Amino acid sequence: DIQMTQSPSSLSASVGDRVTITCRASQSISSYLNWYQEKPGKAPKLLIYAASSLQSGVPSRFSGSGSGTDFTLTISSLQPEDFATYCCQQSYSTPRTFGQGTKVEIK
Amino acid sequence: EVQLVESGGGLVQPGGSLRLSCAASGFTFSNYEMNWVRQAPGKGLEWVSYISSTDSNIYYADSVKGRFTISRDNAKNSLYLQMNSLRAEDTAVYYCAREDVYSAASFDYWGQGTLVTVSS
8 A cells, every 4th residue: 555644744824824735655656646634524625636636616826736755735825724634645545545644733 | 526535433342344335426436446444543644445446356455355346336426335244443533536547546535534433
């Protein structure tokens, strides 16, 4: 199985900050990397697919990059509604493994 | 509007069974692969099972293989997860999720989830 490792596991940031989250795969997954936002009591939301493609309706302050084994999710200017947990997922092979999540908290 | 609505969760004793359902609307259900994903309390997301659009391909996580069965009824726009021999570690919110093969097989729509609690 492909292991997905995110860092950091949590971070504190202020509104307006630039935030970067890293996801590393245990083997090459090409660009089959997706990012989701999780909020308590709500369905997970797809933000980025194929490493760098912005899902329809997602604000442009969210961006993704990387290929192979190393990927990043960047929020260019953190907004109040962005405080949530962010999770990466590989869709290169089955099982479709997820990272452990990065909780973005208010500083 | 795409909607996925799970049902069937609840409290069950260890060794018991439950059948989860996911009602789909707002899209042509028979054209899409579907998945079940779960999240245990305080834990991250865990993929559980996949079924192709025509149910010709089915996969399971090792943690549920031999105990859970995924199925679908395209005529009823519904996805199912039959869960047998339930264990405490199966306690989680279970989500159904649509897979979009044109977007790197990402899960582009999710339901709100249904809570399964396995406890005596």
